[in-house]
Amino acid sequence: MEFVIKDVMQSSGVKFGTSGARGLADEMTDQVCYIYTKGFLQYLEQQGEISKNGETVAIAGDLRPSTGRIMAAVARAAADMGYSPMNCGRIPSPAVALYGIENRCPAIMVTGSHIPDDRNGIKFNKASGEVLKSDEQGIVSQVVELAVGALDGSFEMPTENPDAGKAYVARYLDIFPSDCLAGKKLGIYQHSAVGREMIVRIFEGLGADVTPLGWSDTFIPVDTEAIREEDVALARQWAAGQDFDAILSTDGDSDRPLISDEAGAWLRGDIAGILAARYLGADSVSTPVSCNTALEKTGWFADVRRTKIGSPFVIASMNEAVEAGSKGVVGYEANGGFLTNSDLPMFGKSLKALPTRDAVLPVLSIILLSIQENKSVSGLLTDLPQRFTASDRIQNFPTEESARIIERFKDAAAVEEVFGDRFGRVEGMDRTDGLRITFQSMEVLHLRPSGNAPEFRCYNEAASQQRVLEMQRQAMDILLRLKG
The missing domain is CATH 3.40.120.10 (Alpha-D-Glucose-1,6-Bisphosphate, subunit A, domain 3)
Structure with a gap:
């Protein structure tokens, strides 16, 4: 059967972007993880980074309960494509990425980073480093062939190789x-x-x-x-x-x-x-x-x-x-x-x-x-200019809902209608990423949907710790009311 990565994103609920794959652990099935890994490696083949000559694919993971299973699905995909999966064990993301850069091989980290352990993820690194925005379209458009019975039977992970972990420690001790x-x-x-x-x-x-x-x-x-x-x-x-x-x-x-x-x-x-x-x-x-x-x-x-x-x-x-x-x-x-x-x-x-x-x-x-x-x-x-920041998030906040809230703030008048009583008049608005509002007081409110979880993040900046925490509480209260 053939699968297109962007279609699997829709059917599985597991998003795929520059941060890699992220989703509920139960939805990150062996099949989904296998398909995403094959798509990533196919893309590197097309870019001329690898060529099915038995090259190493370094694989590591964090300590979540679902990580071992996903590492095995990733390793199986690499092996079935003619590569040599290297089990780096449970080591930091920068450790496996460093190994990939130094040894000119792809490096894959199974991790959900900081999100709860009912979720997990796969972070893909090219031999040259992280996947960039310019790589994203090429990966999600990959068409992956999944042979009948490809995932039947068990797959034995290679014996753990400590080289990547040792190299990371040596980076500092040397x-x-x-x-x-x-x-x-x-x-x-x-x-x-x-x-x-x-x-x-x-x-x-x-x-x-x-x-x-x-x-x-x-x-x-x-x-x-x-x-x-x-x-x-x-x-x-x-x-x-x-x-x-x-x-x-x-x-x-x-x-x-x-x-x-x-x-x-x-x-x-x-x-x-x-x-x-x-x-x-x-x-x-x-x-x-x-x-x-x-x-x-x-x-x-x-x-x-x-x-x-x-x-x-x-x-x-x-x-x-x-x-x-x-x-x-x-x-x-x-x-x-x-x-x-x-x-x-x-x-x-x-x-x-x-x-x-x-x-x-x-x-x-x-x-x-x-x-x-x-x-x-x-x-x-004390040597730094006294600017203080705070941030928080509202969890279980659908991205569509976050986008709807940001969309309502089309101009300064719309912002002042909601936030003006607390933060004053608007000096400027920046939509580089989400909506960053600078008020005439030079206080800052920045609203942004999370890119890898159903969360709405709120950042604030002010001239004192007490004030920025007050701003944070007030902004979160307002956002929760807007959510309804």
Whole structure:
């Protein structure tokens, strides 16, 4: 039988885009995952990246209950097409992506990232890095042949190969001095993050005194952009009981970081990104339009580029920066994911570019910046222009409903009719991604449907922490009323 990817998207309910495949775990059947994997590999064949000569396809996954089954379906598709599936085990998304880039092979990560474990996903990486927006149409238009009985019987995954995980750890331990974090006391909130043990190994290997915290045998959907109240309370509790310089964590597939200050207050990802870029000596920074405007206000970076939300857009912008002649090209997102598109000089060596979200480099950079500046993490924040952001989401909010709400705000008058009593008159509106409204007070309200889950996200920016949290509560109340 023949299947067209875009038709399978409609019939299965499993979306396929630049973030890969995402959907309910029960709807991500072996057949759907097999078809999507074949479509992706067929596309790479057409692009001349692979040619059915037994090339390796690296496969890894997170710790969700459904991940093992989906990894097997992915591996079976690769094997049936004449490729050699490499079982990299349960390792971070940036680890398997790094392996693919260094070894010039496709890399596939089975993960739902930060979303609940009743859902899952497959993130596809080309040998050159992430799938970009320009690749999307070519993938979804693929026609896949599924032979009768192709999925009959069991499929045995290859024996786990530790090389990809080892290479990711070595990326840091081979570049940074083994005592560069000596004297620093770090808590690492492990929960159900796939990189929980690997991250301990890295930071201990760089000389830090590490205390593992909060291991969980069940999956916890830690969202670094909409931090759960439980995780806010846990960090403050741990900080109060122990003399940590910082607490570190990641989301489920360990590509988005969390870092707290010494009091256990989590830093926003778009603040962490500014500090990391500062330490790394970046001259060009690409970041989505939703991120904190303190970036421009610092005056630290020669070239600042604003993009749509999503790592493919950040990567495309970083590519343009390289073409324009920038030498230290980085990018980051509001979720804290940090990307590099230049080889960066570091301790007399060269840290190779990794143009995909990474959770280790930004938090390591912030701690090293605190050492360099002889300041606490909270002390680093005082060097920044005082702009504060907050974000939240309404779950189980259909994308069509989100789009309908945004559509009603056709002009400033329509916005002021709903939000004017709380936020004042409108200064400007930006539709780069969703709807970003700047009020005359320079306060910001940004509304956007999630691209990979039935969620409506709301971002705010103001001149004080108290005010931005007040804005966030008010905006969420209004949005819930609009939902009806």
